[in-house]
């Protein structure tokens with residue numbers, strides 16, 4: 539969203555620093571600055587649910603998952619769920635909780651697993667991302683809602699770190715845009731990305747769950763808080779998201795995403811999936827092919843990102859880039875012209891082709 543230079547956020551950081559200094563050295567469960575209360579209240583109004591602010595999204599997962607997932611529960615993970623969620627699952631496994639991976643967004647496999655597990659476990663938790671951080675595609679929200687409605691034991695823990703701010707009412711993100719808030723869903727978000735400040739948060743279905751995680755979550759007890767400058771910026775950012783000022787900024791990003799999608803299509807470049815999200819993924823296959831494209835782009839002056847093994851399967855890597863509110867259409871057009879020049883040449887040099895690296899067709903029931 540390009541909010542990192544917004545005067546209100548800078549002022550929020552400066553004011554909080556003047557008032558509280560650069561550091562407040564105490565864990566959340568023990569004591570916290572009043573700014574936390576302001577932030578949690580405003581996020582609570584935005585999500586219409588109790589919200590717990592955490593020092594980062596990763597630390598939010600590590601505090602929440604071991605507390606809300608109990609001995610008799612089972613966990614199913616999408617194979618592309620963010621690494622920060624997968625780290626928390628290692629803690630669950632160490633406690634003997636059963637965890638199974640399913641293929642990316644494969645809702646038929648998910649339903650089959652639910653049917654296998656539902657008589658043996660109290661709750662079945664599915665761990666997913668709202669916008670997947672590598673491919674930029676969405677979780678199949680409609681199917682997830684149907685599964686939550688259909689199977690009593692089925693619950694959703696969803697990380698929408700990439701979906702925040704650029705969409706949804708008050709920037710509440712892609713998940714809220716599609717599901718609004720299902721009572722069997724726990725939603726993790728980020729203040730570290732488009733909110734242009736620091737920290738993460740988790741929105742819970744009820745106040746008791748939020749309070750238990752606040753008091754019992756390992757990283758709430760043993761880790762430090764968001765420090766005053768970023769806490770001040772986060773308060774200013776949520777205030778901005780609750781005002782009409784956010785609307786033209788969201789619109790600018792949405793227009794730039796539209797422009798980028800159209801340009802990619804006109805240039806004949808493939809995408810993993812065309813979505814309204816500002817995160818783009820052009821499949822290129824093996825890591826050596828991906829790195830060669832990235833290096834040639836770097837020589838032309840464009841710093842774009844690799845999505846390669848182990849963040850993707852070995853042969854399913856690609857070129858990953860984001861649009862943001864600091865960029866103009868002309869920036870995207872120039873970058874994409876350079877990419878359209880190098881991409882087919884590198885693939886041909888490596889004995890590959892856009893057809894060979896394209897995404898396998900998704901199952902018709904995966905949406």
Ligand SMILES: Cc1ncc(COP(=O)(O)O)c(C=O)c1O
Pocket residue numbers: 594595596597620622667671697698699700728730737738
């Ligand atoms: C989906 C997702 N979740 C969590 C994280 C980690 O966030 P944090 O840096 O706030 O721990 C990231 C970081 O890129 C992410 O993409």
